[in-house]
Amino acid sequence: MRVAPYVLLFFPLLAGVSAASNEMQQALITDKKESTFMIDFTEQHNLENWRITNDGVMGGKSQGHFSLQGNKAVFEGNISLDNNGGFSSVFRSIEPLSKGLKTVTINVLGDGLTYQLRASVTLDGYRLAYKQHFNTVVGQQEELTFILADFQASFRGRNISNAPVLLAENIIEVGFLVTRKAAGPFSLAISSVAFK
Secondary structure: OOOOHHHHHOHHHHHOOOOOOHHHHHHHHHHHHHOOEEEEOOOHHHHOOEEEEEHHHHOOOOEEEEEEEOOEEEEEEEEOOHHHOOEEEEEEEOOOOOOOOOEEEEEEEEOOOEEEEEEEEEEOOEEEEEEEEEEOOEOOEEEEEEEHHHOEEEEOOEEOOOOOOOOHHHEEEEEEEEEOOOOEEEEEEEEEEEEO
């Protein structure tokens, strides 16, 4: 699949952002220390903003579900390779994050599969997905922290090497995606997602 040249060319235009004054920079440093954003699943209404997107959008037959079990949300289902399918995802929109947040920490209980933590942004009218792969260990609760600047940008499944670094204040959506080469079940229990 080809990406139109103008999609690749608009990114350098974003580099010409003027530097903030010393006072503004100091304000951002203060803001970093005080500002955090956390998604947890201590109440049922915390599931309301999440939505599942399966490969059915491309004709596939994978199925994913998202439910509350105790104080965790469980993203589970079955991956099918029929009709060139092979993925399931769950996402939710978020309110604008504070400037200066640099990391995201997830607390998860996995099944041994590799998942993607994903963040979506809109830049100059284009919607980009930024992704970070993480491995899980069967039955092991893990707290994993990732630097936002290390996330890989992609557009319609293709990596964009010259995209801007992911900034917290540009994130409009966050979620998880699983894809596998062999059909079968998956299950990821999520306790929290926290930006700091």
